[in-house]
Amino acid sequence: MMKSTWMLVIAVLVLNGARTEGDSEPCAKIHTSSSVVPLGSPVTATCNIREDCLVGLGQAVDIEWRLGSELILSSPAANESNRVSRVVLSSFNYTRAALICCIRASSQVVAGVEIRAGYPPETPQNLSCQTNLTYPDTLNCIWDTGQQDTHLPTKYTLHTEMRDSRENHTYELPPEINHYSIPRTDFGLFSDMNIYVKAKNDLGEATSAHIVLEPVSAAKFDQPIIAKIGVQPKRLGCLKLTWSLSKQQSWIRYLAVNLEVRLKTAGSDQWSDPPIPFSQVKLSKPVVECCRLFHGTQYLAQIRVRYKQSPWSEWSSSKSGVTLETAPTGRLDSWMKVSRNHTSKKLNIQLFWKPSKLFRANGQNLSYVVSQQKSYGERWRMCSTSETRCSFQLSGRVRKVYLSAVNSAGKSPPTEIRVYQPKAHMAIMDVTAVPHDERSFLVQWTTEVISDLIGYVVEWKPLLKTDLSHIHFQTVNKSQSSLIITGSFEPYKPYGISVYPRFKDGIGSPQTVNAYLRQKAPSVVPKIQIKKTWESDIEISWDEIPLEQRNGFIKGYKVFYWDENGPIKVVSADAEDRRVILTDLNTVSLYEACMMVSTFGGSLNGSTIYFKIKPFDAVTVVVSVTGVGVGLAMLIIFTVLICFSKDKNYVNMTLRSLCPPPFPEDICGPAQNFVAG
Ligand SMILES: *[C@@H]1O[C@H](CO)[C@@H](O)[C@H](O)[C@H]1NC(C)=O
Ligand SMILES: *[C@@H]1O[C@H](CO)[C@@H](O)[C@H](O)[C@H]1NC(C)=O
Ligand SMILES: *[C@@H]1O[C@H](CO)[C@@H](O)[C@H](O)[C@H]1NC(C)=O
Ligand SMILES: *[C@@H]1O[C@H](CO)[C@@H](O)[C@H](O)[C@H]1NC(C)=O
Ligand SMILES: *[C@@H]1O[C@H](CO)[C@@H](O)[C@H](O)[C@H]1NC(C)=O
Ligand SMILES: *[C@@H]1O[C@H](CO)[C@@H](O)[C@H](O)[C@H]1NC(C)=O
Ligand SMILES: *[C@@H]1O[C@H](CO)[C@@H](O)[C@H](O)[C@H]1NC(C)=O
Ligand SMILES: *[C@@H]1O[C@H](CO)[C@@H](O)[C@H](O)[C@H]1NC(C)=O
Ligand SMILES: *[C@@H]1O[C@H](CO)[C@@H](O)[C@H](O)[C@H]1NC(C)=O
Numbered sequence: 001m002m003k004s005t006w007m008l009v010i011a012v013l014v015l016n017g018a019r020t021e022g023d024s025e026p027c028a029k030i031h032t033s034s035s036v037v038p039l040g041s042p043v044t045a046t047c048n049i050r051e052d053c054l055v056g057l058g059q060a061v062d063i064e065w066r067l068g069s070e071l072i073l074s075s076p077a078a079n080e081s082n083r084v085s086r087v088v089l090s091s092f093n094y095t096r097a098a099l100i101c102c103i104r105a106s107s108q109v110v111a112g113v114e115i116r117a118g119y120p121p122e123t124p125q126n127l128s129c130q131t132n133l134t135y136p137d138t139l140n141c142i143w144d145t146g147q148q149d150t151h152l153p154t155k156y157t158l159h160t161e162m163r164d165s166r167e168n169h170t171y172e173l174p175p176e177i178n179h180y181s182i183p184r185t186d187f188g189l190f191s192d193m194n195i196y197v198k199a200k201n202d203l204g205e206a207t208s209a210h211i212v213l214e215p216v217s218a219a220k221f222d223q224p225i226i227a228k229i230g231v232q233p234k235r236l237g238c239l240k241l242t243w244s245l246s247k248q249q250s251w252i253r254y255l256a257v258n259l260e261v262r263l264k265t266a267g268s269d270q271w272s273d274p275p276i277p278f279s280q281v282k283l284s285k286p287v288v289e290c291c292r293l294f295h296g297t298q299y300l301a302q303i304r305v306r307y308k309q310s311p312w313s314e315w316s317s318s319k320s321g322v323t324l325e326t327a328p329t330g331r332l333d334s335w336m337k338v339s340r341n342h343t344s345k346k347l348n349i350q351l352f353w354k355p356s357k358l359f360r361a362n363g364q365n366l367s368y369v370v371s372q373q374k375s376y377g378e379r380w381r382m383c384s385t386s387e388t389r390c391s392f393q394l395s396g397r398v399r400k401v402y403l404s405a406v407n408s409a410g411k412s413p414p415t416e417i418r419v420y421q422p423k424a425h426m427a428i429m430d431v432t433a434v435p436h437d438e439r440s441f442l443v444q445w446t447t448e449v450i451s452d453l454i455g456y457v458v459e460w461k462p463l464l465k466t467d468l469s470h471i472h473f474q475t476v477n478k479s480q481s482s483l484i485i486t487g488s489f490e491p492y493k494p495y496g497i498s499v500y501p502r503f504k505d506g507i508g509s510p511q512t513v514n515a516y517l518r519q520k521a522p523s524v525v526p527k528i529q530i531k532k533t534w535e536s537d538i539e540i541s542w543d544e545i546p547l548e549q550r551n552g553f554i555k556g557y558k559v560f561y562w563d564e565n566g567p568i569k570v571v572s573a574d575a576e577d578r579r580v581i582l583t584d585l586n587t588v589s590l591y592e593a594c595m596m597v598s599t600f601g602g603s604l605n606g607s608t609i610y611f612k613i614k615p616f617d618a619v620t621v622v623v624s625v626t627g628v629g630v631g632l633a634m635l636i637i638f639t640v641l642i643c644f645s646k647d648k649n650y651v652n653m654t655l656r657s658l659c660p661p662p663f664p665e666d667i668c669g670p671a672q673n674f675v676a677g
Helices: 002-019 616-626 638-642 650-654
Strands: 028-032 036-038 043-049 063-067 070-072 079-081 084-089 096-103 108-118 125-132 138-144 155-162 168-172 179-183 193-201 204-207 211-213 225-230 239-244 256-265 276-282 287-290 298-306 319-322 332-341 346-355 367-371 381-385 389-394 400-407 415-418 428-437 440-447 453-462 472-477 482-486 494-503 511-516 528-533 538-542 554-563 569-574 579-582 590-599 602-605 609-613
Touching (some): 043 096, 063 084, 239 298, 256 287, 367 389, 453 482
Parallel strands (some): 036 108
Antiparallel strands (some): 043 084, 063 096, 193 204, 428 440, 554 590
């Protein structure tokens, strides 16, 4: 709207100019206090119509004012006389508008001016400059202009003053641009500069805070490079890093920089924190050494650099190195399960172990040796393995075995393990295991008070995996009666958790519970078998669901059955029972039935089956033909009467559902697994 009015004003001004022949002076003029004002401030304007213009209108001309297309109603301060009119706008609240003066009678525009309003610039904030050392080097400055829109073209100038060379520069930027790259010719890498920004528009100017910097210390170096990681002879637990600046920055030679190294062991996802600092590292001697690391361990390293307080470079890419190996140190925790072999009169031993908190492998390729003597010789060695378990036999006389970890640099001091005869002692009363979080179980137990009890061993394993490598254990002391066990537990899979009492002279009998981290509906519904029939009742039973398909503890079973008109009847069986009797059946109706099996995490319905009880006579015939055993006679499926079979599973077959059955989804759902037979 404003724009089109402004076009009109220009048109009128041109027209009026042309009206006064031979003279380009316009017919009328508007004088304003200012054509750019702070938003909301008053504006005063006077419209002056020349005497020789608009002849014929007489001396007194009726003048009116418009702001844009809006008529300004006789403002109290405005008056008219002798072709002069004055207007006062108490608060100019447009950012840009045309103020027009017209002849009231004809609405003819005689003069117009554009008035703009806005704000003076805000002080530029957060001026910062960073040197880019990649050829051609630049010094890049950026600043914040502030939140408020000034509504007016605001120009920025960047000023630099060199301290020593006394050379100053001013860079004029296009309106609204708030960053600039100072070319290399205009700054010295090592001379301090004073830098600031000025913002200017028609209403004022503002100068930012000054910053003083040495361009090289405002440089963020490229990612440096670790050229090599090595070890020096005899420097145990140390890695030597040789490094350099990036290729593009290799021309920088004579600086001393600050450097940081961060390390992590291979396989860990945590970098060492804080990083290891090195100050004043000369680019001419680019080697640093990190010590106090684990022996024989593979590390990944990254470095970053900066000059003085400049921003840190990004971390370099990783390079790996291995510290010098030494023999393993520290204890191994062990768990020995002993049973008597009645054929060989020896002891069957299953020995499991794992590193204690203080154990250090100090090498890459760890293996273990179990022997009967402290310093193992071939004759006495029972196992040599890279696994953390071993099974062997011992004569009943052997009292101790020794376990050592071995790497290429040597073997650890042996861990002594007492061999105890199996004991039948009971001590543990109640064991419970419940999910603790997504990855762990809380195991709790109670104990009888027994004087020579010294602690417990908690052992756990997945029940669906028989391999010994899945057995885990934790030794706990006497004061504890609970333990949180964490591992790679999967939901819907059963785990066996045992608590063994430890006595001064051996291990007692365990208490064992099964546990699921999470449960869901079973994967299958069992197959139904007919056990017995009476005149109007039948008994059905079914097998347990295989462990791997249970997905939780079976809570119970329900059988729903109904005929065309009757209500739905339900009979339940608990997890152990697995049989129900369907009662009050008649020989007239066609029955439908389905079974629901539930765990503590969900339920599954089998598909619907159809059956019919035949009168006694008909059944006898069927039985005699098929020779199927007693008790099954009364139940047949009418469609299968033609399928006489010598198969022993005749009745099971006759229970097969009519496929596809028109089963009501709202009742039993479209489950497929429930097929009796
Ligand atoms: C407005 O009117 C008053 C008195 O009527 C006069 O003194 C004054 O000069 C006038 N102002 C203009 C701008 O004509
Ligand atoms: C400007 O001020 C006038 C009168 O004070 C008011 O009517 C109008 O709504 C204002 N316009 C804006 C954009 O604030
Ligand atoms: C330095 O400038 C180069 C191009 O001249 C650019 O590729 C690089 O990203 C810049 N480095 C930094 C840290 O801004
Ligand atoms: C200056 O930087 C600070 C911190 O980053 C920020 O909170 C502030 O809004 C910035 N100032 C302006 C005017 O943008
Ligand atoms: C540079 O600016 C400083 C500070 O405003 C002033 O003292 C100096 O004289 C200027 N030098 C030149 C060469 O203009
Ligand atoms: C008992 O020892 C004999 C002979 O060493 C072995 O074949 C058998 O598997 C052992 N029995 C058990 C249950 O470990
Ligand atoms: C690891 O050690 C075992 C036994 O000490 C050896 O047989 C095997 O070759 C070693 N493997 C590697 C990769 O060094
Ligand atoms: C038993 O274990 C608990 C927890 O690990 C520990 O705080 C306590 O000191 C241990 N007691 C003994 C006698 O080792
Ligand atoms: C199984 O069918 C019964 C009987 O209609 C119904 O009540 C139950 O909600 C169904 N269960 C599932 C898991 O679909």
